[in-house]
Amino acid sequence: MTAEIFRPVLPVLMIEDQVKAALVEDLGRAGDITTYATIAPERVATAEMNSREEGVVAGIELARAAFRIVDPAVVFEAMAADGDRVGPGTPIARVSGPARSLLSAERVALNFLMHLSGVASYTARFAAEIAHTRARVTCTRKTLPGLRAVEKYAVRLGGGSNHRFGLDDAILIKDNHIAVCGGVAEAVRAARAYAGHLVKVEVEVDTLEQMREALTAEPDAILLDNMGPDTLREAVAINRDHSGLDEARYWAAGRRVMLEASGNVNLSTIRVIAETGVDYISTSKITMAAPTLDIGLDVTIA
Structure with missing residues (x-):
């Protein structure tokens, strides 16, 4: 039900x-x-x-x-x-x-x-473009100063979902964190050791090699930054193979690593991105544009 x-x-x-x-x-x-x-x-x-x-x-x-x-x-x-x-x-x-x-x-x-x-x-226009897929459009921290909470509320009313509200409610390891920390897997493991048991850990990757490295450290989610549709499809396949589940169980499983696509997302591209099989598509356009x-x-x- x-x-x-x-x-x-x-x-x-x-x-x-x-x-x-x-x-x-x-x-x-x-x-x-x-x-x-x-x-x-x-x-x-x-x-x-x-x-x-x-x-x-x-x-x-x-x-x-x-x-x-x-x-x-x-x-x-x-x-x-x-x-x-x-x-x-x-x-x-x-x-x-x-x-x-x-x-x-x-x-x-x-x-x-x-x-x-x-x-x-x-937001409703973006959501309508991908309604035939499993993907959901989600907002980012790129919001007008002072209006983040109400803008994120409006995103949900339009059929979108909310990413983190601030720097304090989830861990998102970005490229600059990785550069300073020294590596993707090392950054994820450090975050896991620091975070409370209710805090999600996501890591941003630019390449499939970085994604494979990230999977070894078991993040909750991986942000696939500025990857084309073919690369995104390959990333979904890599994630499924890593999970050890067949396709039906992979999509039904609640504990697999979530995949989020970001970069070059607009009304003309979001459908193709969603059809690659990613779980979430983040864009600042639904709040900033x-x-x-x-x-x-x-x-x-x-």
Whole structure:
């Protein structure tokens, strides 16, 4: 029986910190002087946030928090949920309350919603390209400073998976570590001796010779950096032979070394990479190059 996969959750405390920082940046020392100058304090309004293109929604609770922190009197009604697929004209949320507060919170709310929905939507496009394979697209530590946790949340909403969140939750031995340490296998063994029993160890290799050396030290995963499809297929075969399992048992086994491909990954190449048989494909593009999802806020009643 396949376990039900629940949608990811973003901790409330994380939302508060992110949104407060953005509001302080935007409102500055004097607040929204344009709105204060043109809108009477007693005016109320209702506005809708609508998607103007197809995509995946992410960031609803950050948008809600932006209005609530500016003014608890604002009523925020979500009309879509994070992870929902929307099309042009789809209503995402309705907000009503003091007009000054709606206008002052608008940009921060939309910035989070548009950016995170963009990350989720772009990830979904990558995931769709490889849906017929066993591979999964995964993000990296290449994220906008201060937004890593929420961007990684959006990646999961788009059907991707998360790589490590920082330098402290998994060991990834890269080429510079190997150069200083003195060798692939030596670096993996040192990491194994240092790490706790719940910490995964992955090592990056540039050649099949390095991969064979890495396998002797039994890492949890091997990152195959900038290898072409033919080389990746050979790497999968080497890994299967090393495991001592037949093909059916190899794919079913939970203790084999995972293979991750990285380098030159885009929407044009990810399908070919996935079809080589690797387990994961990491790319910074789903966080660093994702276009925003076009979402607008339009006043409907004033």
